[in-house]
Amino acid sequence: MYKSTTHPQSLMPHLHLQELTKQFPGVTAVQSLWLEVQAGEILALLGPSGCGKSTTLQMIAGVVQPDSGTITLDGQILNRVPPERRDIALVLQRGLLFPHLTVGENVAFGLKLRGVSRAEREEKAIAMLRQVQLEGFADRKPSELSGGQAQRVALARSLIIHPKLLLLDEPLSALDANLREEMQDLILRLQAQTEVTMLVVTHDQAEAVVMSQRIALMFEGCLRQVDTPEQIYRQPYDETVARFMGGVNFFAAEAHGRQWRANDLTLFSEYDHYGSVQVTIRPEQIQVFTEGRSQTNTLPATVIANRFTGTQRRLTLAIASELTLQAWVTPTQDFRVGQLVWAYLPPSALWYFPHSTVPHPVQVP
Amino acid sequence: MLRKSFITLVIVVLFLPFLPLVIWSFAQGWFFPQLIPDQWTLQHWSQLVSPTSRVIEGLLQSLAIALITTMLSLLVGLPAGRAIGVMDFPGKEALKLFLLTPIIVSPLATLMGIQFVLIRLGLNGTLLGVVLVHLMPTIPYMTLVLTSVFANFDTGYETQARSLGASPLQVLSQVTLPLIAPGIVVGALFAFLISWNEFLLTFFVGAGRVFTLPMVLFTLLQGGNNGLVAAVAITSVIPGLLFLLLASKALENDTVLGGFGNV
Numbered sequence: 118m119y120k121s122t123t124h125p126q127s128l129m130p131h132l133h134l135q136e137l138t139k140q141f142p143g144v145t146a147v148q149s150l151w152l153e154v155q156a157g158e159i160l161a162l163l164g165p166s167g168c169g170k171s172t173t174l175q176m177i178a179g180v181v182q183p184d185s186g187t188i189t190l191d192g193q194i195l196n197r198v199p200p201e202r203r204d205i206a207l208v209l210q211r212g213l214l215f216p217h218l219t220v221g222e223n224v225a226f227g228l229k230l231r232g233v234s235r236a237e238r239e240e241k242a243i244a245m246l247r248q249v250q251l252e253g254f255a256d257r258k259p260s261e262l263s264g265g266q267a268q269r270v271a272l273a274r275s276l277i278i279h280p281k282l283l284l285l286d287e288p289l290s291a292l293d294a295n296l297r298e299e300m301q302d303l304i305l306r307l308q309a310q311t312e313v314t315m316l317v318v319t320h321d322q323a324e325a326v327v328m329s330q331r332i333a334l335m336f337e338g339c340l341r342q343v344d345t346p347e348q349i350y351r352q353p354y355d356e357t358v359a360r361f362m363g364g365v366n367f368f369a370a371e372a373h374g375r376q377w378r379a380n381d382l383t384l385f386s387e388y389d390h391y392g393s394v395q396v397t398i399r400p401e402q403i404q405v406f407t408e409g410r411s412q413t414n415t416l417p418a419t420v421i422a423n424r425f426t427g428t429q430r431r432l433t434l435a436i437a438s439e440l441t442l443q444a445w446v447t448p449t450q451d452f453r454v455g456q457l458v459w460a461y462l463p464p465s466a467l468w469y470f471p472h473s474t475v476p477h478p479v480q481v482p
Numbered sequence: 483m484l485r486k487s488f489i490t491l492v493i494v495v496l497f498l499p500f501l502p503l504v505i506w507s508f509a510q511g512w513f514f515p516q517l518i519p520d521q522w523t524l525q526h527w528s529q530l531v532s533p534t535s536r537v538i539e540g541l542l543q544s545l546a547i548a549l550i551t552t553m554l555s556l557l558v559g560l561p562a563g564r565a566i567g568v569m570d571f572p573g574k575e576a577l578k579l580f581l582l583t584p585i586i587v588s589p590l591a592t593l594m595g596i597q598f599v600l601i602r603l604g605l606n607g608t609l610l611g612v613v614l615v616h617l618m619p620t621i622p623y624m625t626l627v628l629t630s631v632f633a634n635f636d637t638g639y640e641t642q643a644r645s646l647g648a649s650p651l652q653v654l655s656q657v658t659l660p661l662i663a664p665g666i667v668v669g670a671l672f673a674f675l676i677s678w679n680e681f682l683l684t685f686f687v688g689a690g691r692v693f694t695l696p697m698v699l700f701t702l703l704q705g706g707n708n709g710l711v712a713a714v715a716i717t718s719v720i721p722g723l724l725f726l727l728l729a730s731k732a733l734e735n736d737t738v739l740g741g742f743g744n745v
Contacts, residue, residue: 180641200644207645213638217660227646278646 130189131156131314132177132282137186139172146172148338150186154282159308159315161329165361166320169338174284174318179203191281206275210287212267214259220246220270221255227278245273248310249303265296269303276311283308285317289324301327322362326350334358350399355470359397366403366442370396372469382437385413386467394469402466403444405432405452406459414462418442420452434460500719506712526709530717537714540698543609545721547684547694548677550613555620555673556666562621563628563669568637581625584618592618593686600687607689615683620673627672631665664733671729675722 130153137150147169154160162170175181177188179200188195195203206227214223221242222229228238243255249269259267268288275283288304289297305328308315317328325332326346333343334354342354353359356367370379372390377383379396409415421441422433429445432452436442444460452458506512507526509519530537566574596615597606605611635658643657644650659666681696688697695718702711 175641178641178645180644199649200641201647201649203645205645207642209638209642211636211638213636213642215639215643215657215661226643226648230647230652274646284645 130154131158131191132316133187133189134173134177135187135189137173137176137188138184139169139176139181140184145338147176147183150335150338150340152333152340152343154314154316156314157312158331159305159317159329161317161319161325161332162335163319163322163325163332163361164335168335170318170320170335171286173335174286174316177282177316178205178207178284204278204281206278206280206283208268208271208275208283208285208288210291212259212264212271212291214262214267214270214274216259218259219255220251220257220259220262223259223270224255224273224277226274231278241277242273245277246270248276248307249273265292265300268292268300272304272307276307276313279311280313283313283315285315287319287321287324288317289328290319290321297324304328334361336361351466352468353397353470356395356397359468359470363399364397365400366398368396368440368442370394370469375464377467377469380437380439382416382440384462384467385464386469387465388467388469390469390471392471394471396467396469398442398462398466398468400431400443400445401429402463403434403442403446404461404463405434405444405446405450406461407452407456409459410461412461414464414467416460416462418458418460420454420456420458423452423454434458436460500716503712503715506708507710507716509709512708523709526707526713529710530713535698535702535710536693537695537698537717540693540695541717543693544678544695544718547609547612547616547692548674548721551616551620551677552670552673554613555617555624556670558617558621559624559628559669560666562625564632566625567629567632567635578626578629581622584622589615589618589683593683597686606687607691609692611687612684612692612694615687616677616680618683619680620676623672623676624669627669628662628665631662631669635662667729667732671725674725678718678722 132152132154134150134152137147137152138145139147150169150173152160152162162173164170172181176183177195179195179198183196190203190205214220215226218226221239224242224245225233225238228241233241239255243252246252246254249272251266251269251273254262254266254270259270262270268291272288285304289300292300301324304315307313317325319325319328329346331343332346332349334341334349336357342349342358344352349358350362353362353364356364359367368379370377370384370393372378372386372392372394374389374391375386377386377394377396384396405418406415409417416436418434418436420432421435422431424431425448428448430448430450430452432444432446434442434444442460505518508522508524510521510523510525512519529535533539566578600606600611600614603611605614639657639661640653643653648656679696680694681700684692684694684697685700688694690697695714699711699714699718702714
């Protein structure tokens, strides 16, 4: 089981999940999950659908009871606290504005439940709507809003009660591409203003990377890796993680210290290891030159495919015998299929997974 | 244009049978060769409101029974409909089928047994006994209507409301009930009309002591006073029609059930 140990012990975690387990008939949805979220942090819980991340969210929200384990928020054990007294606000994927209420009434919903007077809650709702750039929308019906607007109202409705923790369930996935960026900026700006702790649950690695300070990657009910987005990209825990984060280059090698042998090739890495390993390198990290250089890790290659994606040029390179790698270079660099080139694999970019099951030491900082 | 004339045709066909009733209720005798009666009178209508005809008494009892029946079937149908509509459990399909049995099986088949039980309980011939037997057809209808309403209901709204600080009771009153209100109106309409028009069950279980409007109508039909029968028949249609109009008004500007209100 992977434990997140990235923070000094003197710092009490804001949200602390300890050995959280939930079984449904026939499946273990979540298994002995440990997770710490610091106050004011944005953490993304990322994983493919069915990995247990939604169940985890529901347990934190209090909708689903864990079979065992504890949920602690701000020093208080929440297991037996009903959802309405947890101080945890939800923003669900579909927005879910109450259709029988106006936008203003939706935003003020939590205040009304807390017995705030009508005048005060109207004033606060209008101020909150201004913060999500929906001034003047208070009297509209939710059915008159676009998807992005509805999502912003949902955000305002949750933030107005100043929750200790804000849970966001796939907040961007229902929106189209250009709206996503706008929404993401807004969420991050509001988070910076309110300093609310945020847990974003998503299956979309791009959403997780841009939204969060740390990512907790979850597969089949277990956490596999908890790290900064950069760290997960550069040093994935295993091949599953690497593939999930968009890794495409994998090959077997024999490591002798920093010198790794794959077939006839000798590569140099920054990482020290002995024994057979699985090597990976991100396709963006490979540099491609048309002229030869006398540098380590610079290998002659043939371009066998060239695909233009607009922001990138995706090359498939045949290196020596039997090794095919993808290199994603800037679109301004152009290559012909069949062209002979030089591929440079930076030693710092060559990462490995040992074939043994023992977690490698680099994992725990 | 074609659509409009078609609707007009339907309305005419539906309401045409009421025309003779209306004429009868104002006629002082209406015999074969006459196309319309020679003499008109308000006598039947004044007879209707006089206590001797017991029409008002029947009307009030019918109303009381129908309202109590509707309330009770809502009380059972709401949680049952929610459970069947939202949750997944083994035997759900069988339960749905089982719910239909009181509608499929004729009450004649079960009446003897029911009456036997009610007599033993001392409920035969009481208002409560009649309400109980009216619940037999109304609960399945109510439950089935609310099941389909809850099947389309997103429980995410409830989760959302609770995370904002609403207790289960507040969720029910401020979120769930307002959202499924159109479904409740439809279910209540069904239950009310079934109870309002129920004759056979009331006749046996009421044992002549519970005197609802259909009982009044039945007694009068035997008496042969056509004018009064017509007036009572018209009266008996009015509450249902009013309820229907109110319901369709309530369903008109509804966003939750989509096109349900345009039935």
